[in-house]
Amino acid sequence: MGNKLLVRAYNVGVGDCIYVRIPDGDQNFHILIDCGTISSINLLKSAIKHIEEYMLPDAEEPGKKRLDLVVVTHRHRDHIKGFDPTFFGNIQIKNIWLSAAMDKQHPQAAKTLSLHDSATRAMRDIEARGLALSPTLQLLVSMYSINNTDAMKALRQDLPEANGIEPVYVHADKPQNELSLPLNSASIRVLAPEKDIDGYYLGEEADEMLRGFAGHRTYFTRRSVSIVDAYPENISAGDFRLLRSRLLSNAFAFAETDSSIQNNTSVVLLIEWRNRRLLFTGDAEWEGEYKDGKHNGSWNVMWTVRPQHLCNPVDFLKIGHHGSCNATPWAKGRSLDYEVNQILNEILPLPEGNKKPSAKAIASTQRTKVYKPIPAAELLEELGKRVSNTRTYYQELSALDLDFEEKQPFEDYWEYEQVDCLMKPQPWRTDLENMLTGVDYVDVEIEPGD
C-alpha cells in the first residue's frame, strides 16, 4: 500500500464526485464525497463504476466492494444526482453522512425546511407550466425537479436499507463520539453546518418575510380573481405579458434564498491526517461579514464560531462550488483585514519571498453556457499564486491545438474565461485537465507531514 493520501476528483462536468483514500495502517479508508452533476448522469455512472472496479477493496459480503464512508454535503443535484441505488448495487456502504439540513426532523431547521418546501412547490409548478425562462432561472427550477426527490429518497432510505445502516445527519455541534469511524490515522471533523440552521443561515428577516408573504397571499387571493377568469381589459395582451415578466417574483426569490441556504448548510469537512489538513467545502459560500441574527454565509459562520480550525494553513482545499467567486473566501479589492480575506490568508497564505507554496487544490468544474461565471477566472488566478499544483492552461492547450481559442464552446466564452487569467497559473481543474490528458479524473497525492 502507498503511504500517500489520495484525493481524486472525477470529471463530471459541473458537479462533485470526490473520492478520498486515506492510508490507515495496513488498510485504507475509502470515502466518497458527493456524486452529482448538472450534466449527464452517465458521467457519474462511469465514475462510480471506476471507483468500484479500481479503487475499492473487497467487502465482507461476497461479490461486493467496500466503501467506508459516503458524505453528502447538501441536496443540490450537482451533488446528489448520482445516488442511484443501481449504481451502488455492488458496493457495500458502511456509513452515510448527510447534512443536518437534509433531516426533516431536525428541530432547529423547521423554518428552513418550510422555506424549502415552499420553494419546491413553486418551482415544480413553474416547471409544470413550461414557462419561458432565462437559462439561469431554468437551472434554478431544475434544482427542484422531481428527480432530486428520488435521489433524496435513495440517500435517506434506499441505500441505508440496502446496506443495513442508518444515515447520520451531521452538524458541527455533534459530539465526536457520535461520529466515530473505524479510522485510526486520521480524524474527520465537521466544521459546518451549525446545529442551529434557522438561526445562523436563515436569519430573522427572512423568517419575517416568509410569514408576511404567506399571510398576504391569503388576503389578496380572497379579494381578487384569477387572470384566467378576468384578464385586464385596460392594457394590451403584449403589455401585460411584458409587465408580468418584469415584476418581482417572490417564487424565484424564495427559491434563490433556499438554494443559497442549501449551499451554506453544506457539510464542511476537515480531515487531519499525519500532520496534514485537508478541507472539503461542498458549496459553502461567504456573504460580506458575519451578522448576528441575519442570514449568513457558511464561511462567515465558521470563522465566527469555530475560528480555531481555520487559523492555520491547509495542505489541500477542495475549491468550493466549482470555482464560484463567493464560495472561496476572497474579496478582491477589499483590505487584508476584511473578514474573508483574513480567512484565505490563514488557510492558503501567499508564500513569502521566493518560497513556493506547498498546498494543493482542485476545482471540479466546467464552464457552461447555462452558468457562465463559474468558475471565476480571477479567483482561479489568485488561487494559482497560493498552491503548488498549477498549470498555465492557455499555453498548454494552445500547444495541443493552435485553433483552440477559436473553438470556444459558446459565443461569449472568452468574456468569462478571460485569456489573461488563463495565461497565468491556475489550480488543476477537472474540465481542462481532461482536455489536456484525456483522463477522466484528477489526482492529488498528499505526503504525510510527520
Add this chain to the structure above:
Amino acid sequence: MATIDIPESMKKKLYAVAHVLDSNTEKKLGLRIPFDVYLQDPYVMSMDPKFGFDDDCYVRWEPGITDGPTSARFVVVDYNGDTERIATPAKWDEKKLKFLKGRRILNRKYKDNLQFHQVNVWAILQRALDFFESGFALGRPIPWGYKGNRLIVVPHAGYGENAFYDRGSKSLQFYFFESDGKTVYTCLSTDIIHHEFGHAVLDGIRPYYLESVSQETAAFHEFIGDLTAILIILRNNDFRRKLVEVTEGNISEADHLAHIAEEFGNTVVGQPYLRTAKSEMTMDQVSEDDGPHKVSQVLTGAMFQIIKVISSHYLEERGRTPRQAFWDTIQRMQRMAIQPLDLLPPADVTFKDYALAVLRSEELSNPTDPYNYQTKMRDVFLNRGILDETDIENLEKPHYLYERLRMSIFHDIDNISRSRTAAYRFLNDNRKELYIPQYQDFIIADMYDANKYTRQARRMPKQIILEYIWREEFKLMGPEYGRFDGEITSLLCGGTLVFDENGNVLSWFRKPGTQVTKGKDWKQEMEQGEKRLYDLMNDIKKQVQEGRIGLVHDSELGVIGSRVPPIVPRKVNRALRLELSPHLRLAEEISEKDLGERKWEISF
C-alpha cells in the same frame, strides 16, 4: 365647492379651452374633480389625524376617464405577481364624477379597500403630472421614456419592501410588506409615489440619462425623485401651515425643519426625503464608494438651502407674513427647480450642469434680478462645491442676455422647428461651429416647444428646445475591464439648444466628443471631450471592479429583486451599452460589497 351642472357636450368644449381658465373656475365647472388621497401615508395619519387626508387634491377631468382607473396618461392594473390574480378595478361613474366599488363612492370612508388604493395612487399621479406640465414648471405635455403614452401603475404588485419605475415594462410598481404587525402599502405613501414618478418624468424628458455609469448621473435621477416629493408636499396648504406654526415663521432654522421632517418623513417606511433636504453635504465629502442616494443629498440639500434663503428674504426684506413668504417661495421654487430641466444636455448630466441651468433659467425669467436671487443661488452652489470659483467668475463676467450663435448658414427658427429633419439640416449646415464632427451622423433626440410662466403667471416667450446626439465608439482594452475587455462601447455626445420664438439662443449645453473639426476654440472643446472619455473609461473600470454590472435573470413570471444589478449591460448592433436600473429598495441597504463578487448571480 358646489359645481355647476353642465351638459357633456358643453363640458367637452370647455375642456378644450381649460388652459385659459383659472383653477377655481375649473373646479366650479367640474373640470377639476376632488379626490380623497392621503396627505402623506397611513402611518402619519395614525400619529396625527389632522394630517390624514389631503382636502385639496383636485384632478383634471378628461373625457376618456374610465375604469381602472384609466386616463390618457395612466392606467392602473391591480395585478399581484405573487397570487397571479387581479383585483376588481375601480369603476368610473361619469355622472357622479367619482370612482365606485359597487354603489359606494371610493372616498376616505373606504380607505382600506383595494379599490381606494387604486384611486389614491392614480389621483396623486395625475396631480403630479399636472405639476410638471404646468406653465410654472415645464409648460408642455411631457413624454414617457419609452414608446407609448400610458404609464402602467401596479398598486399591489406583490410582497416586498420595494417600489420602482421600470422602463422595460412601462410601469410604476408598488409593493407592500409587513412591519410591526401592520401592512405597509407603498402605493399609499405620497412621498414614494412622487419619488418614483420623478424617475419616470426624468426618463421621459431625458431618456439617455439611464444609459450611464456615472455616479453623478445616477445621483441626479435620485435627486429628481426626492425633489419631486419635497416640492409637491410643500405645495400642500396643511403641511405649510404646520411648518409655519412650528417654526414661528422662521423656516431657516434647521432644527425646526428637522422636527417637521421627523414627523412627516419618519414613516414606517422610513423614507428620508425631508431629512435629505436638510443635508449639509458638499461635493468634497462625496467618496467614490458612495451610492447615488447619498450623493444626491448634495444637490437636494443645496436646493432646499435655496428655499430657506429665499423664504428668509421674503420674510425679512420684503415684509411678507410667514405663510405668504413660504407660499411665494414654493411657487418660485417650482419654476426655479423644474424649468431648468429643459436646458440640460441630452446625456451624462452632472450637478454642475444642473446648477448652471438653474442660474441660466433664472436669468431668462428674471433678467433684471432686483433682489439678487442669482447671487444668493450662486453662493449656495459654490459653498456646496457644485460650482467652483472659475465657474462663478465666468458667470459674473459682463454679458448680454442673448448671445449670438456663430453660424455659417442661417436658418430661420420657423424652418428649424418644422420637423426633426429640418432641424437636422440646420445642425448639419453648421457642423463646424457646433463642434459636430464632419463624418458623424447624428440624430435629433427630441424637439419640442414650451410655454413657461414667470412670476404672477406672466407668459415667457415660447421656448423651442432641440436635442441632438451622436455616439463616439471606442474599445475597452485591458484586463481591468474584466469580461468586457475587447468590447466596443460608446461615449454619448451632443447638445441641447434652446431658442425663443424669435430664434434667439437662450442656452446651449453640450457634451463634447474627442473628434472636433478645427475651428474657433476647437482645442478646448476637444480637451473637454477627451476628459469625458477618460472619465467614462475610469467609471466603467470602477463599476466592473466593484462588480456592479450584471445581467437581469428574467422569466415570464418575473425577476429576482435582490439580483437586479444597478447597471445592466445590453448589446445593440454588437456594441455594448451600459444602463442604470433605478430600483428603490426600502429595506436596509445591504452594501453591495458585502454580497461578495457574485452579487447579481443566483445561488444554485
